[in-house]
Amino acid sequence: MSAPAQHGKTEPLKASTTVLIGAQWGDEGKGKWIDSLAADAELVVRYQGGNNAGHTLYVDGKKIVLHQLPSGIFHDGQVSALAAGVVVNPAQLVIEMERAAEFGVTLHPSRLWLSGRAHVITPWHVYLDEQRESRSHGAIGTTKRGIGPTYSDKASRSGLRLGHFVNETSRKRWLQQMRELHPEFNKVLSDRHEAWAAFEAAAARLAPFVTDAETHIRTAVAAGKKVLLEGAQGALLDIDHGTYPFVTSSTTGSAGACQSIGLAPRHIGACIGIAKGYVTRVGAGPFPTELHDEVGKSLATKGQEFGATTGRPRRVGWLDAVALRYVVDVNGLSGVILNKMDILTGLKEVKIAVAYRHPTAGELTSMPWDTEVLEACQPVYETMPGWSEDIPRSGKIADLPAAARHFVAEVERHIGAPVIMVGTGPNRGDALYR
Numbered sequence: 001m002s003a004p005a006q007h008g009k010t011e012p013l014k015a016s017t018t019v020l021i022g023a024q025w026g027d028e029g030k031g032k033w034i035d036s037l038a039a040d041a042e043l044v045v046r047y048q049g050g051n052n053a054g055h056t057l058y059v060d061g062k063k064i065v066l067h068q069l070p071s072g073i074f075h076d077g078q079v080s081a082l083a084a085g086v087v088v089n090p091a092q093l094v095i096e097m098e099r100a101a102e103f104g105v106t107l108h109p110s111r112l113w114l115s116g117r118a119h120v121i122t123p124w125h126v127y128l129d130e131q132r133e134s135r136s137h138g139a140i141g142t143t144k145r146g147i148g149p150t151y152s153d154k155a156s157r158s159g160l161r162l163g164h165f166v167n168e169t170s171r172k173r174w175l176q177q178m179r180e181l182h183p184e185f186n187k188v189l190s191d192r193h194e195a196w197a198a199f200e201a202a203a204a205r206l207a208p209f210v211t212d213a214e215t216h217i218r219t220a221v222a223a224g225k226k227v228l229l230e231g232a233q234g235a236l237l238d239i240d241h242g243t244y245p246f247v248t249s250s251t252t253g254s255a256g257a258c259q260s261i262g263l264a265p266r267h268i269g270a271c272i273g274i275a276k277g278y279v280t281r282v283g284a285g286p287f288p289t290e291l292h293d294e295v296g297k298s299l300a301t302k303g304q305e306f307g308a309t310t311g312r313p314r315r316v317g318w319l320d321a322v323a324l325r326y327v328v329d330v331n332g333l334s335g336v337i338l339n340k341m342d343i344l345t346g347l348k349e350v351k352i353a354v355a356y357r358h359p360t361a362g363e364l365t366s367m368p369w370d371t372e373v374l375e376a377c378q379p380v381y382e383t384m385p386g387w388s389e390d391i392p393r394s395g396k397i398a399d400l401p402a403a404a405r406h407f408v409a410e411v412e413r414h415i416g417a418p419v420i421m422v423g424t425g426p427n428r429g430d431a432l433y434r
């Protein structure tokens with residue numbers, strides 16, 4: 001299936017290797033953009049996270065949510081890869097591959113590279129995540145997909161890598177080790193036998209696709225192919241630079257792409273961030289610009305702000321330029337795509353947080369490292385007139401109504417990076433360009 005011709009020009013892919021990340025707390029609408037920009041790419045690589053992500057795409061008017069497969073999978077002749085930094089739920093990946101096949105996507109090992117180095121999410125890890133989240137203290141509001149426990153096992157060197165999972169002898173050896181290591185493991189084996197059966201069955205299905213993906217990716221980069229490196233979640237959920245502990249367990253930022261693939265930073269040509277014209281967050285954690293009023297409710301309804309993976313309602317707030325500037329700096333963003341601008345249409349006024357006010361520290365103009373400090377901050381807003389005119393679905397940013405243009409200009413001024421594209425609707429072609 002080829003990308004429809006309606007999709008516009010793709011300036012960010014002028015660089016041969018581009019990283020595309022979520023620039024807020026996830027759910028910025030990356031799926032649509034990655035799918036659209038991927039039309040120009042020869043290889044699309046997902047570099048972290050697992051089936052905690054949910055990228056919603058509309059292909060030929062039909063909705064599909066991808067959790068693990070790169071969003072570029074719908075483009076003919078293109079290669080998709082999951083690199084070492086990803087965690088893979090095998091049974092869920094098989095379901096997704098079958099779903100993609102219903103959309104006419106023929107998956108072949110020459111078109112889908114699954115890294116043998118990627119770690120495997122097992123029913124045991126899902127169990128551990130659920131246990132942790134059910135405690136009255138310390139819940140993070142995770143997706144309960146086993147992400148944290150899988151990355152924990154990887155770091156403590158007791159994880160199962162995909163290359164070993166598809167090998168029956170290695171898989172059985174790992175299972176035996178886990179039985180010896182954890183007294184509870186046997187109980188989880190028998191309580192969740194259906195999940196374990198699906199887990200076992202997935203091995204044969206995935207085996208042909210498991211390969212040394214990183215070497216293939218480096219070869220493609222060296223050959224000057226157009227490569228798109230796709231982040232999941234968002235930069236503020238990064239394990240090191242996000243709002244710890246209310247983060248995911250991987251390196252969601254642009255540097256994560258290099259580490260996951262084993263690709264030297266000098267090969268990265270451009271880093272692009274996707275942000276919404278407002279902010280959402282799922283799960284717990286600080287959110288200075290969160291709205292609890294009618295404006296927040298209307299943005300949530302109009303923007304259909306429900307998690308693509310868990311269906312949870314997302315928390316909604318005004319665009320936070322302090323946080324976004326921090327993300328621009330941490331990730332070296334050369335440009336930002338401002339998505340879902342159409343959702344702001346019709347508001348009497350629109351706001352951007354340009355600083356924080358802390359009860360004792362006073363006004364802060366940069367993002368504090370301490371999540372408790374951030375929790376105590378109130379936003380300092382710049383308020384601007386809204387716009388009621390419909391914004392054009394496609395064309396140029398210059399075609400926006402004057403008030404919306406002013407909003408975009410103020411965002412650029414405060415974050416120190418250009419807005420290179422504006423999202424105006426859910427379809428691939430719904431975009432304004434410079």
Ligand code: IMP
Pocket residue numbers: 025026027052053054140141142143144145146147148232233234237246247248249282283284
């Ligand atoms: P985990 O990644 O399931 O461990 O969840 C950790 C935090 O990241 C929670 O606040 C989740 O809601 C959040 N999170 C994980 N994946 C996504 C995503 O794809 N979009 C938005 N938030 C996410």
